[in-house]
Each structure stands twice: as C-alpha cells, then as structure tokens.
Amino acid sequence: MSVPAPYVAAVSSDLAPLETDLCVEVPRNGVPRIAYVKPRPGDRDAHGNLWGRHDRVTGGRVLFGEMDAERQRECMEGLLCQICGQPAEREGGTLFFEWQRPDAPPMQLNRIRTDMPPLCPTCVPVSLRYCPHLRDSPSAVLLRVRKSIPCGVGGTIYQVSPDMNHWIPSFADAYSSYNKPRHPGMLAVRMFRKLRGVTVVAPECLA
Numbered sequence: 006m007s008v009p010a011p012y013v014a015a016v017s018s019d020l021a022p023l024e025t026d027l028c029v030e031v032p033r034n035g036v037p038r039i040a041y042v043k044p045r046p047g048d049r050d051a052h053g054n055l056w057g058r059h060d061r062v063t064g065g066r067v068l069f070g071e072m073d074a075e076r077q078r079e080c081m082e083g084l085l086c087q088i089c090g091q092p093a094e095r096e097g098g099t100l101f102f103e104w105q106r107p108d109a110p111p112m113q114l115n116r117i118r119t120d121m122p123p124l125c126p127t128c129v130p131v132s133l134r135y136c137p138h139l140r141d142s143p144s145a146v147l148l149r150v151r152k153s154i155p156c157g158v159g160g161t162i163y164q165v166s167p168d169m170n171h172w173i174p175s176f177a178d179a180y181s182s183y184n185k186p187r188h189p190g191m192l193a194v195r196m197f198r199k200l201r202g203v204t205v206v207a208p209e210c211l212a
C-alpha cells in the first residue's frame with residue numbers, strides 16, 4: 006500500500022519564485038518593500054507580508070519532510086488538517102503534534118509557538134503510522150489545544166541592494182511577529198500560531 010500524501014507536503018517539481026520575479030516597490034511611506042514584478046491576488050497576507058509562491062508543475066514526487074508554503078498558510082489560517090486538508094478545528098480542542106526541537110529551549114506547554122498545522126482526529130493514527138519523524142522522535146506529543154492565535158510568519162529576509170535595484174537574501178529562517186513592525190524585506194513561507202490552553206493527550210485515547 007502506498008503512503009498517503011499529506012496535504013501540506015511540498016512537491017519536488019513545483020517551482021519556487023526566482024529572484025528575478027521580485028522587485029523593489031516604494032509605497033507612500035517611502036520605505037522600499039519586497040514585491041513581485043507581476044503581483045497576484047493573495048500574494049500578501051492580512052498583515053502585509055509578501056508570501057513565497059509556487060508555479061505548479063505536475064509529475065513531481067511528494068517531499069514528506071517539506072511543507073508547501075501556500076498550503077501551509079491555508080492550513081494555518083483556516084485550521085485545516087495538514088494530512089487531509091479538511092477542517093481540523095474541534096469544539097473540545099484542536100489537535101496538534103509538537104516535539105522538542107534540538108536547538109530550542111525545553112518545551113513548555115504554555116509557551117508553544119508552532120508552524121506545524123493541526124490534524125483532524127481521523128488523521129492522527131495515519132500520521133503516527135507513516136510519519137518517520139513522529140515515530141523516531143521520542144519527545145513527540147499530541148496536544149489538545151483550546152485556543153491557537155496567529156502570531157507571526159517565518160521566511161527569508163532580503164536586503165535591498167545599494168542601487169535599490171534588487172533584493173539580496175540576507176537571513177534565512179527568520180521570524181517576524183505580528184506584534185512588531187513588519188519587515189519590508191520578508192518573503193514568508195510559514196505562518197505561526199501560539200498555542201494556549203494546552204493538554205497532552207494519549208493518541209490511543211482519541212474517541
């Protein structure tokens with residue numbers, strides 16, 4: 006039997022934007038910001054962050070360890086299940102997986118910020134069965150989360166070139182909080198939520 010492809014997973018044949026697709030836009034406030042040469046609806050989120058986009062090319066293979074930026078954002082904004090893409094939000098609490106990241110301070114249940122979209126109860130056993138990352142990570146826990154609040158985006162920060170002509174990637178894997186001024190050179194590929202009212206649940210106890 007083939008392994009089901011998670012909705013949020015990236016596909017190897019899809020094409021990420023080229024640096025030539027980006028341009029320097031100077032809005033009325035005079036601060037140059039990153040933009041696409043050919044803008045499309047939905048390029049920016051409600052906070053004005055520019056999002057990475059992909060041109061869809063068929064024929065690729067599923068990259069289980071990588072998330073597609075557009076589908077990650079869709080799942081995080083709408084609380085959709087990362088595996089089946091259906092609504093994951095539940096009255097009694099929404100399910101998320103979390104684990105101790107190697108270079109992060111020890112996990113505290115009341116301080117979790119995650120870019121990993123939720124799961125619907127049906128897809129939890131599927132993930133545990135097929136996801137090598139969850140199987141091999143002793144710190145992985147299933148959480149029931151009363152409330153999750155969109156809190157920021159992650160991506161690459163670009164610096165405008167001295168001639169104001171193009172963008173130069175300067176900082177990969179940066180985080181930009183919605184509570185701080187938006188970074189004009191951020192190309193977002195992840196949306197984050199902070200989790201509140203978190204309890205650990207045993208996967209076998211899911212009704």
Ligand SMILES: [Zn+2]
Nearest residue numbers: 086089125128
């Ligand atoms: Zn699901």
